[in-house]
Amino acid sequence: MAAFLDEATWGRPSALANCPQCDGVFLLPESGETAVPCPFCGQANLTLLGAESVPPQAENPPELLVPFSANAAQLPQTLARFAQSTRFAPADLTPQNLHGRLRPLFLPMWLIDADAQAQWQAEAGFDYQVVSHREQFHNGQWRTQKIEETKIRWEPRLGTLQRRYENETAPALEQHAQLEQTLGKFRRQEAVAYQPQALGKAIVRLPNRPTADAWPEAQEAIKSRAAEECRQAAAADHIRQFRWSVQFAGQNWTQLLLPLYTTYYRDDEGAVRRVFIHGQTGSLRGERRASMKKARRWALGIAVIAAVLFVLSLVLAAAGYFQPDVLLPALITFVLALGVGITAVLPLLLAWLMNRQQKSLPIT
Ligand SMILES: [Zn+2]
Numbered sequence: 609m610a611a612f613l614d615e616a617t618w619g620r621p622s623a624l625a626n627c628p629q630c631d632g633v634f635l636l637p638e639s640g641e642t643a644v645p646c647p648f649c650g651q652a653n654l655t656l657l658g659a660e661s662v663p664p665q666a667e668n669p670p671e672l673l674v675p676f677s678a679n680a681a682q683l684p685q686t687l688a689r690f691a692q693s694t695r696f697a698p699a700d701l702t703p704q705n706l707h708g709r710l711r712p713l714f715l716p717m718w719l720i721d722a723d724a725q726a727q728w729q730a731e732a733g734f735d736y737q738v739v740s741h742r743e744q745f746h747n748g749q750w751r752t753q754k755i756e757e758t759k760i761r762w763e764p765r766l767g768t769l770q771r772r773y774e775n776e777t778a779p780a781l782e783q784h785a786q787l788e789q790t791l792g793k794f795r796r797q798e799a800v801a802y803q804p805q806a807l808g809k810a811i812v813r814l815p816n817r818p819t820a821d822a823w824p825e826a827q828e829a830i831k832s833r834a835a836e837e838c839r840q841a842a843a844a845d846h847i848r849q850f851r852w853s854v855q856f857a858g859q860n861w862t863q864l865l866l867p868l869y870t871t872y873y874r875d876d877e878g879a880v881r882r883v884f885i886h887g888q889t890g891s892l893r894g895e896r897r898a899s900m901k902k903a904r905r906w907a908l909g910i911a912v913i914a915a916v917l918f919v920l921s922l923v924l925a926a927a928g929y930f931q932p933d934v935l936l937p938a939l940i941t942f943v944l945a946l947g948v949g950i951t952a953v954l955p956l957l958l959a960w961l962m963n964r965q966q967k968s969l970p971i972t
Contacts, residue, residue: 613662618669619804622812624662625654633663635812647713647811647870650880665814670863671719672775672799673806676712678890683710683869686892690883691873696898696906696959701873706883709872712810714865715787716780717796718819720826721862722773726854728838729766733846736761765842769834769852776829777864778822780815790893790969791886794866798888802865812865819861827856876901882969896966903959910952917945 613622613635622635627646634654636644644654687710688703735758742753777796779785788794800806831852839847867887872880875897883894924938 613666615804617667618807618812620807624657624666626657626661627654628652632816633657633666633814635666635814637807637809637811639809644811645872645880647711648813650872650882663814665716665863668862669804670716670802670865672862672864673714673802674794674796674799674864674866674888675806676867676869676887677798678867678869678885678887682890683707683885686885686890687871687883690892690894694896694898695962696900696902696955698873698875698897698899698902700875701881701897705873706871710885711870712808712887713868713870714807714810714812715784715868716813716815717784717864717866718778718780718815718817718822718826719862719864720773720776720778720819720823720830721858721860722776722826722830722856723858724769724771724773724830724834724854724856726769726834726852727766728769728834728850728852729764730835730838730850731762731848732765732839732842732844733760733762733848735759735845760846762848763844765838765844767838767841769838772858773830773833775864776826776833778826778829780817780822780863781813782817784817791868791884792889792891794886795888796864796866799864810867815863823859827854875899884969893969895969896962898959898962900956900959900963903955906955907952910948910955914945914949914952917941917948921945 613624615621618635621638623638624633625636625644626633627649629651630646630649632646632648634647636654646652646654684703684707687706691697691701691703691706694701738757738759740755740757742755744751744753781787831850831854834852835847835850838850839845869885869887871883871885873883875881876899881895881897883892885892921938921942921944924934924941928935928938
């Protein structure tokens with residue numbers, strides 16, 4: 609029996625599924641689809657999970673969501689450009705296939721609220737202007753040049769701080785850094801309050817990173833926020849050497865969802881090759897694979913032309929026995945056949961090089 613999270617939980621009935629290959633856990637819209645390839649690693653089809661396996665990360669809906677804002681009208685062109693610019697593209701790599709399999713996916717981030725009670729010390733920096741003059745002898749006369757410089761006066765400051773920090777973010781996926789490195793950063797400031805309608809037909813990835821692992825990063829982020837607040841409180845222009853001794857309490861963990869489109873094609877061997885589009889910028893990252901089959905067909909075509917030219921040069925050479933005038937055309941045709949014959953290896957070489965250079969997306 610599949611585990612369906614009812615509407616009371618996420619506001620949308622969802623089935624829980626996991627990927628046997630990358631161990632990712634997903635919420636699928638309740639659609640009765642079967643054989644959904646893992647939108648994350650593409651290495652296996654998702655398996656529906658039983659009701660007993662609802663993980664704690666699925667029990668509460670997210671608090672914030674960054675909506676898809678990439679220009680949807682441009683997606684077909686972006687996909688077509690990718691398909692058409694892949695040399696010796698496998699038969700399955702067509703703009704239509706990529707578009708038909710396009711699927712919105714939301715990725716999670718942790719959102720943390722926490723009470724902080726701290727004693728802090730830092731050096732607060734204040735800008736001030738220094739005016740000096742430089743005398744220069746030029747073209748037979750002295751000139752005075754006025755120079756204004758901004759310098760910083762540093763003063764020690766200390767104080768206490770007691771407040772609640774809300775919605776600090778920390779990665780909820782082990783692959784978060786790789787994702788942002790590959791696809792570009794997400795503009796998290798565009799997040800809005802979670803509304804179930806915003807999920808639509810999207811698949812939702814659940815966190816695979818425990819909150820205990822994310823907490824040190826969240827603390828660092830809260831510390832930088834506190835340093836900035838202390839700078840403002842001191843009416844300083846800069847702050848450095850910010851140190852605090854802090855106690856946190858009342859941590860509350862929720863999630864923020866980030867938008868990503870996923871699609872795929874199958875290579876010659878039938879393996880799924882992933883194509884991702886950033887849900888905000890619309891930029892595409894995909895695995896390019898050349899079809900060796902197609903490259904072989906090209907090579908064969910060129911070889912056949914070379915063979916025809918070669919036979920023609922033989923015929924001309926034979927005719928030259930009776931008519932010496934055709935010996936030169938025979939030689940030219942022979943050289944041409946040789947030249948064309950050598951280029952027959954090019955498709956194979958290019959396809960092989962491309963497959964060798966192209967690594968998989970570093971996200972698994
Ligand atoms: Zn997977």
